[in-house]
Amino acid sequence: MSGNCPARADKVNTVWAFCPSTPAAILFTVLFALTTLAHLSQAIFYRKRYCWVIIGSGLIQTTNYIFRIISIIAPLFTNAFVYMVMGRMVWNYIPDAKLYRITAWRFTTYFVILDVIALIIQIAGAASGANEKQFNQEVLNGIHVYMGGVAFQQLSIFVFSFFAITFHLTILQQIREGVEGVSNAIPLLL
DSSP states (O other), X not given: OGGGOHHHHOTTTOOOSSOOOHHHHHHHHHHHHHHHHHHHHHHHHHTOGXXXXXXXXXXXXXXXXXXXXXXXXXXXXXXHHHHHHHHHHHHHHSTTSEETTEEHHHHHHHHHHHHHHHHHHHHHHHHHHHTOSSOOHHHHHHHHHHHHHHHHHHHHHHHHHXXXXXXXXXXXXXXXXXXXXXXXXXXXHO
């Protein structure tokens, strides 16, 4: 049984005692969502307030499965938000709205595109490795592609950090020069 599941084969480095299944997570997401809707409909129709307990439980179970399915996508949206906020900060606090000749709006676009590329690489690697029933070279290649996507994403974040540090230093310079209102940018960097 552990031969089919690399996680179970590596008992030292594995926290979970099972191999999660994405198709099963999708199935149970749908089932919990449908039964929760049925309970909610019945509670409203029969006016039974105490049913909030089972409805709450169903919502939590549905949410848990949804988060499990989309956990690979969540960092993309977090990073995209940070890139968008940084672009707006450059627009509002840098006089020519540029960092190293990159305008504020292109800044956001470039980093979001890099993050989407990283996500596509990660999905391609995960998908190619997930189709196999046995742990073999194809699965290992898929893991390597996935990790390459993670490395690409980390490189993008590193480059973004360079721009954020440059922005911070520019703001500090403006504060030293007595430019009004730019000190409002400092808490946004924290």
